[in-house]
Amino acid sequence: xxxxxxxxxxxxxxxxxxxxxxxxxxxxxxxxxxxxxxxxxxxxxxxxxxxxxxxxxxxxxxxxxxxxxxxxxxxxxxxxxxxxxxxxxxxxxxxxxxxxxxxxxxxxxxxxxxxxxxxxxxxxxxxxxxxxxxxxxxxxxxxxxxxxxxxxxxxxxxxxxxxxxxxxxxxxxxxxxxxxxxxxxxxxxxxxxxxxxxxxxxxxxxxxxxxxxxxxxxxxxxxxxxxxxxxxxxxxxxxxxxxxxxxxxxxxxxxxxxxxxxxxxxxxxxxxxxxxxxxxxxxxxxxxxxxxxxxxxxxxxxxxxxxxxxxxxxxxxxxxxxxxxxxxxxxxxxxxxxxxxxxxxxxxxxxxxxxxxxxxxxxxxxxxxxxxxxxxxxxxxxxxxxxxxxxxxxxxxxxxxxxxxxxxxxxxxxxxxxxxxxxxxxxxxxxxxxxxxx
Amino acid sequence: xxxxxxxxxxxxxxxxxxxxxxxxxxxxxxxxxxxxxxxxxxxxxxxxxxxxxxxxxxxxxxxxxxxxxxxxxxxxxxxxxxxxxxxxxxxxxxxxxxxxxxxxxxxxxxxxxxxxxxxxxxxxxxxxxxxxxxxxxxxxxxxxxxxxxxxxxxxxxxxxxxxxxxxxxxxxxxxxxxxxxxxxxxxxxxxxxxxxxxxxxxxxxxxxxxxxxxxxxxxxxxxxxxxxxxxxxxxxxxxxxxxxxxxxxxxxxxxxxxxxxxxxxxxxxxxxxxxxxxxxxxxxxxxxxxxxxxxxxxxxxxxxxxxxxxxxxxxxxxxxxxxxxxxxxxxxxxxxxxxxxxxxxxxxxxxxxxxxxxxxxxxxxxxxxxxxxxxxxxxxxxxxxxxxxxxxxxxxxxxxxxxxxxxxxxxxxxxxxxxxxxxxxxxxxxxxxxxxxx
Numbered sequence: 118x119x120x121x122x123x124x125x126x127x128x129x130x131x132x133x134x135x136x137x138x139x140x141x142x143x144x145x146x147x148x149x150x151x152x153x154x155x156x157x158x159x160x161x162x163x164x165x166x167x168x169x170x171x172x173x174x175x176x177x178x179x180x181x182x183x184x185x186x187x188x189x190x191x192x193x194x195x196x197x198x199x200x201x202x203x204x205x206x207x208x209x210x211x212x213x214x215x216x217x218x219x220x221x222x223x224x225x226x227x228x229x230x231x232x233x234x235x236x237x238x239x240x241x242x243x244x245x246x247x248x249x250x251x252x253x254x255x256x257x258x259x260x261x262x263x264x265x266x267x268x269x270x271x272x273x274x275x276x277x278x279x280x281x282x283x284x285x286x287x288x289x290x291x292x293x294x295x296x297x298x299x300x301x302x303x304x305x306x307x308x309x310x311x312x313x314x315x316x317x318x319x320x321x322x323x324x325x326x327x328x329x330x331x332x333x334x335x336x337x338x339x340x341x342x343x344x345x346x347x348x349x350x351x352x353x354x355x356x357x358x359x360x361x362x363x364x365x366x367x368x369x370x371x372x373x374x375x376x377x378x379x380x381x382x383x384x385x386x387x388x389x390x391x392x393x394x395x396x397x398x399x400x401x402x403x404x405x406x407x408x409x410x411x412x413x414x415x416x417x418x419x420x421x422x423x424x425x426x427x428x429x430x431x432x433x434x435x436x437x438x439x440x441x442x443x444x445x446x447x448x449x450x451x452x453x454x455x456x457x458x459x460x461x462x463x464x465x466x467x468x469x470x471x472x473x474x475x476x477x478x479x480x481x482x483x484x485x486x487x488x489x490x491x492x493x494x495x496x497x498x499x500x501x502x503x504x505x506x507x508x509x510x511x512x513x514x515x516x517x518x519x520x521x522x523x524x525x526x527x528x529x530x531x532x533x534x535x536x537x538x539x540x541x542x543x544x545x546x547x548x549x550x551x552x553x554x555x
Numbered sequence: 556x557x558x559x560x561x562x563x564x565x566x567x568x569x570x571x572x573x574x575x576x577x578x579x580x581x582x583x584x585x586x587x588x589x590x591x592x593x594x595x596x597x598x599x600x601x602x603x604x605x606x607x608x609x610x611x612x613x614x615x616x617x618x619x620x621x622x623x624x625x626x627x628x629x630x631x632x633x634x635x636x637x638x639x640x641x642x643x644x645x646x647x648x649x650x651x652x653x654x655x656x657x658x659x660x661x662x663x664x665x666x667x668x669x670x671x672x673x674x675x676x677x678x679x680x681x682x683x684x685x686x687x688x689x690x691x692x693x694x695x696x697x698x699x700x701x702x703x704x705x706x707x708x709x710x711x712x713x714x715x716x717x718x719x720x721x722x723x724x725x726x727x728x729x730x731x732x733x734x735x736x737x738x739x740x741x742x743x744x745x746x747x748x749x750x751x752x753x754x755x756x757x758x759x760x761x762x763x764x765x766x767x768x769x770x771x772x773x774x775x776x777x778x779x780x781x782x783x784x785x786x787x788x789x790x791x792x793x794x795x796x797x798x799x800x801x802x803x804x805x806x807x808x809x810x811x812x813x814x815x816x817x818x819x820x821x822x823x824x825x826x827x828x829x830x831x832x833x834x835x836x837x838x839x840x841x842x843x844x845x846x847x848x849x850x851x852x853x854x855x856x857x858x859x860x861x862x863x864x865x866x867x868x869x870x871x872x873x874x875x876x877x878x879x880x881x882x883x884x885x886x887x888x889x890x891x892x893x894x895x896x897x898x899x900x901x902x903x904x905x906x907x908x909x910x911x912x913x914x915x916x917x918x919x920x921x922x923x924x925x926x927x928x929x930x931x932x933x934x935x936x937x938x939x940x941x942x943x944x945x946x947x948x949x950x951x952x953x954x955x956x957x958x959x960x961x962x963x964x965x966x967x968x969x970x971x972x973x974x975x976x977x978x979x980x981x982x983x984x985x986x987x988x989x990x991x992x993x
Contacts, residue, residue: 156699156969173613175966182745183963192747194706195699195969213707247970261594261633268632269651307620309630508957508965512950519946525621527946528613531594531633532685 123148123190124454127208127217129198129387131158131181133436134223134419136505137443143188145451150215152194152208156180159246162436162500163513165288167249168377169295170257170303170526174246176512179505198224200390203412219414219450222387222401223443226420226434229383229398236359239538240376243288250532252377256280256296257531259374260304260313262540267310278316281364281373283356284380285322286329287471290339292377293320294474297347302524318347319371321354321364323380328471328479330433335479338488342477356380362539374537382434384421391415396423405461407446416449418442426464436503438464470496475521561586561628562892565646565655567636567825569596569619571874572661572857574943575881581626583889588653590632590646594618597684600874600938601951603726605687606815607733608695608741608964612684614950617943636662638828641850657852657888660825660839661881664858664872667821667836674797677976678814681726688970690815694718694734695969697812698742698751700978705748716754719802719811721794722818723760724767725909728777730815731758732912735785740962756785757809759792759802761818766909766917768871773917776926780915794818800977812975820872822859829853834861843899845884854887856880864902874941876902908934913959 124147128135131153139151157178166172185191200209207214228242241251263276280300282293300316307313320327320343326336327343327350340350358365363372384399393409394402400423401409407422409415419439424432432438441464449459468482470492478493480486487495497517504510520526562585566573569591577589595616604610623629638647645652666680679689701714718738720731738754745751758765758781764774765781765788778788796803801810822837831847832840838861839847845860847853857877862870870876879902887897906920908930916931918924925933935955942948958964 154973156695157967173611173966174968174970175611178968180745180967182742183967186745189747192706193745194703195973196703197973210707246968250970257594265632265634268630269648304620307618307624307631309627506965508954508961508963511953512965515949515953516946523946525946527944527950528611529595529618529621530612530616530684532612532688535592535633535635 124218124450125150125216126219126221126450127152127215128221128223129153129208130223130225130385130419130421131155131184131193132161132223132225132419132439134439134443135221136181136184137440138221138223138418138447139185139191139443140188141444141447142450143185143191145454147190147219147450147454149188149191150194150217151181151185151191152196152198152215153181154195154197156182156195157246158184158505160504160509161244163504164243164246164249165291165295167246167528168243168252168256168292169299170253170529171295171520172513172516173528174250176509176516177504178246179509184505198387201392203392203415206414217414219416221416221418221443221446222391222421223418223439224385224387224421226382226384226398226400228378229381230378231381233359236378239361240283240359240364240378242378243292252292252375253528254531254533255375255537256299257529258535258537259540260308260311260316261531262537263311263374264308275311275315277372277374278311278313279371279373280316280318280375280377281371282318282320282377282379283359283364284378285320285324285327285350285352286379289320289322289377289379290327290343291472291474292379293318293348293350294343294346294472294477297343298474298524299526301347303520303526317349319349319351319373321356321366322350322352323355325352327352331469331471331479331481332486335481335486335488339471339473339479342473342479342489346474346477360539374540382420388417388421391417398423406449406459407442407462416446418446424462432464433469435469437467441465470499472496562656562888563588563654564657564659564888565590565653566659566661567591567646568661568663568823568857568859569593569622569631570599570661570663570857570877572877572881573659574619574622575878576659576661576856576885577623577629578626579882579885580888581623581629583892585628585657585888585892587626587629588632588655589619589623589629590634590636590653591619592633592635594620594633595684596622596943598942598947599682601942602681602684602687603729603733605684605966606681606690606694606730607737608691608967609733609958610951610954611966612688614947614954615942616684617947622943636825639830641830641853644852655852657854659854659856659881659884660829660859661856661877662823662825662859664820664822664836664838666816667819668816669819671797674816677799678721678797678802678816680816681730690730690813691966692969692971693813693975694737695967696973696975697978698746698749698754699969700975701749701812702746713749713753715810715812716749716751717809717811718754718756718813718815719809720756720758720815720817721797721802722816723758723762723765723788723790724817727758727760727815727817728765728781729910729912730817731756731786731788732781732784732910732915735781736912736962737964739785741958741964755787757787757789757811759794759804760788760790761793763790765790769907769909769917769919770924773919773924773926777909777911777917780911780917780927784912784915798977812978820858826855826859829855836861844887844897845880845900854884856884862900870902871907873907875905879903908937910934
């Protein structure tokens, strides 16, 4: 078959949904263009390990070209999509256009500040490799600045070192748990003027419990495991203001050397540009077959799509949903090429896992709820197994085994700016009595 | 002994010289402060592997605190030294001063542009982790931009992809050799519109031969090995102008998608602030015991020091010299504490090794000259052995074995800006006939 006569499929985004769709479709006589702003796929479930110096960026990022190297009908383009012209069936790039017969939009989501984008410089979120490196920089730098200040004798005793994580979902929980581990174990022996174990890690959750999407008993278990690791958990804590060096909840102001934002999610702005209905987070309300209303040739997947399961619950923005959606969309396109009808998407929930820290996790397998070491082992093996690239799996396993037994964290590099927003303010006396922050 | 009555030693710089001095001195009853701008030691001999996506930054960088964790009389400070007051024996920091009884300055060197600092944005050098990541970004991005352009059909055929390395010393040679390998092997299968094997890697050396500090026969062997890897070597090529997207030698203008500067070295500006005599590169002309003339309590080591060996030749700016100088200085300070005289420094040259690429290297062990695979094996084992941290050694060995057998390069991340200086210009037709640049 002539390449020009082949069905052209354009896939936007090389996250879990886009990658799986590309791989599944590549078996059919179609010509695929996979577009991403980055040249690499980021294994987002392990981003928090980069943010906490356990893994290097290269260990959770895989070049998209390398993943697709043996699929000769897949072309990878590192490019930013600007807009669409659905009537002419073209994707608009900064220079030129890309025509398609089928379009799959899997552009993902970013973090959101509930209309307070001005908070971002003081409270970075965790969605990209750059975000993770920035959080790592701030966390490690805070210890260095505290040591420097204590050594100079300019402060009385140890400066307050509060790490505040806003948001008690899976990302906030794993960040808070791992930060506490670092302070209590990884760094405990390395400073001469400060004691890193006196660091406070405070997790603020707006709702009544952490991991709100999990069953009640697992939320309670997660909170207990967090406290055991040394995290101060504060629920029903609504953040009303973020400034350099502090977080406020109403009248209560909490000084913070580092603030990390793990609270809100906003879908890619490409969702709105498709012109269809979107929800408040900007996710596209798709048909049951994941197509865009009015445009059966356009599919929307992953964190960018909003779809309910058979019980009327919104599907969560997690990797298994995106992967199953990618596969289903590839099969629907292939079916149509063979003159067969499409099938609606049904999510098969194999269970949910959230890690909390070293040997701490929760797992929800429907009727079976697991906590602690066994859940953590399950989490670890599943995540290493799904890492893309055999080399990455080896490296991550070694890093993990190493830091499990030695408590060391290998990737402790401070790169870039050596200042910290609000560092002076964080030296102010702690305004909240410690007991109020439980 | 009371800590306050201990001899205070301040060491500036945690490169090879400073680290070894700190470790050797820590056995004596002294109080050591080790100051560095970074929180990590960079294993500079492997920086080119980060620049060429073979290793991750975390694999060649080790937290200084971690290295010193068991030396309780060593305090590590992440801080930038501003100046000295030698008469009052204090080091000036941005805030406050640090008094010393002995001062060891091992602040190293950076790259220099022979008075043309305006060339730096177009031709980054390779001295820091950030430099390496920037070079990696440019190299990988050039391939992506070429593919994008070829895919868009805006260019006729494949855009010219020239990588120009300026400087034929050890850094230039290893960079050029490894870049050629990437183009010919690592990426060869991954693009659909361009053929990475048509990349040109051009090494420009101002003198008559590459590796000028090596014996003549090894220079010739290095040049042959470079050509075998696909590098175009041009000697007696004096660069007179660097612009975005091109390098000029007199009237001859060579278009370049990426330019890397490996030509000049300038000592840290801290050298001049010591007030003693310096050479043209800013290196401090030290006494035979490595002390600053007129200040027996101040020592200068490593790339910042200029000292001749017994044959009247300047000692090279390499790790073994810095390490031996660090040890010698520690012993001289310890001797003085015991009322014994100092010894002059004598460099024991165990040989020189330069790597060129996969299975390509040269080794100069005095009467014994080795080239090719054996020299490369020697180079590899010595460099892995001297890497700091057992974990790093394991990780680097695995990465190396992996990429030796698969030709893959794992750390291929483009982070930061997605533009390339002079990319449009690099599309101009090649002004130099290819034969002139061989």
